[in-house]
Amino acid sequence: MVLRFLPLLIVGTTAAATPIQTAYSTCKNIPGDGEWPGPGVWHHLNNTVGGRLIGTIPVAHICHNAGIYPAFNEPACVALQEAFSDAGAQTLEPQPGEMLNPYFMDTSCSPFTSQSLPCELGNRAVYSINVTGPADVQAGLRFASDHNIRLVVKSTGLDYMGKSSGHGALSLWMYNLKSIDVIHHYASTHYLGAAVKLGSGVIAGDAYEALNGTGYRIVAPECGLTGIAGGYLQGGGHSQLVTKYGAPADQVLEWELVTPAGEYLTATPEQNTDLYWALAGGGGGTYGVVLSVTIKAHPDGPVAGGTLIFNNTNDAAFWEAVGIWFHTSPSFVQNTTNNVQFLVTNATLEVFSFVLPDQNTSAIHDLVAPFLADLKRLNLVYELKTTQSSTYADSLATAYGPFPYGNLCPTYPIISSRLIPRTTVLNSISNAHLMDTYRSITADGTWFIGCSIINVAEGSPIRGPHPPNAVHPAWRKAIAYCNPNNPWDWHDPEKSLALKRQLVDEFFPAVEAATPGSGVYLNEMDPLYTGDWKQTMYGDNYDRLLRIKHAHDPHRLMYAQFAVGADEFTLDDEARLCHA
Structure with a gap:
């Protein structure tokens, strides 16, 4: 499907705004409801936004011969399957109604399901406005309000909690605001x-x-x-x-x-x-x-980078070394500018990216020398490599692959996050508890833990102050954020759903128990999470955030799962968004 757009324009002056009025209805309208707008109403909206209203046709409609979009084309479908697997972001991000989230895509129109299954919109928005400026946004907000339709906002669709998708929704598609x-x-x-x-x-x-x-x-x-x-x-x-x-x-x-x-x-x-x-x-x-x-x-300026890897050739020694790594991690970033990113499996600890801004590679050797001595004591063979880059972008590309998309980041992960407090790893007992938890998660060889060692504490001598903001307070106390991670299996979605349940029901509660009082990176959470999401995702900021939400959205037009105010809504049996 080829999409044609008018030239982009970001409006730099204030656009006139008519106050939006909303009469509460219990549920938002979806296609098939008596109050769903007819074609003429949508045509009027299209004229209002300069012809930039786009009806969603799922890209995988070429893989199906049933439903409202039958257009089966076997060679094109095979090519799309390869594109999903090899170039997921490049394939889906430029499409207004698509999302990089297999769970919310479900099997409504997948290139990996039987051609006899109908292609349907599922959780994809029905229409998208290709936004070029504030007037387009205002038109979309007013239309959604006047016609009692669910509204979503999408830029890339890289969205683990499905905030940019919604059954029966009108989407404000921000992707082409590229200035x-x-x-x-x-x-x-x-x-x-x-x-x-x-x-x-x-x-x-x-x-x-x-x-x-x-x-x-x-x-x-x-x-x-x-x-x-x-x-x-x-x-x-x-x-x-x-x-x-x-x-x-x-x-x-x-x-x-x-x-x-x-x-x-x-x-x-x-x-x-x-x-x-x-x-x-x-x-x-x-x-x-x-x-x-x-x-x-x-x-x-220059950036020193590198990698470090050691394997599990002795299980007891390996996990002792992993525990030492976590226990000593605060020293890597205390009063420094450093970042260290690594992953742990049941077989390997791999630092895939040391990042030491404005330093040279000798600083990496100095940084890890005490830990390497522990590896030698434990008879664990390691490999350390260092690189020097002239700019930060060059350093990043060395670790993550060429721009713009790179080749390291998983496109469809089953994932959640947890902020690891400094106090947890510095205490030998709580650190051992955390290691036991990670050892259990990775035991069967299918899950890995990805982590980034950081320090964003207030009062650092490295950084100046910043204006007050709503960043979760747990970030300021964290030494790392870590993500249990497992790739989605397109060919066996039931297996992937079972892994999501394992993550939510078994692994994540165990990680929470090992890191009491901490929080999460709220963008990297599984949508099936059942814990105290308000405290876990927003901390003590939640009540103030809710007051701000109500002040600027008095008619509750904007909703997203686990967003502030989300519990004021619910989904009915036909996936209508309803006021709780």
């Missing part, structure tokens, strides 16, 4: 220096390519396929540069957004401060629709 503007001299009461303004459709790989060689680096995702301005920054974010510069949400200088009430405004530490605070870490999909974000840009 990248370097501001060499940004000045405010909180910051004086360089900045970059990113449209909400910019993925990390595009930003790195654009900025590499300009003399600037930014605190942004490791995975090039990830959008920056959307759920990533609004969820707090993580990056290889957080120890040096602070959390990604700490970098935000301005949010350009339209509120659910239709107001087009800018939120900064000086104006609309409640929205600034909430958007910077309080979760996406609930306070407003972000059109762009302006973040700090930092001077670029």
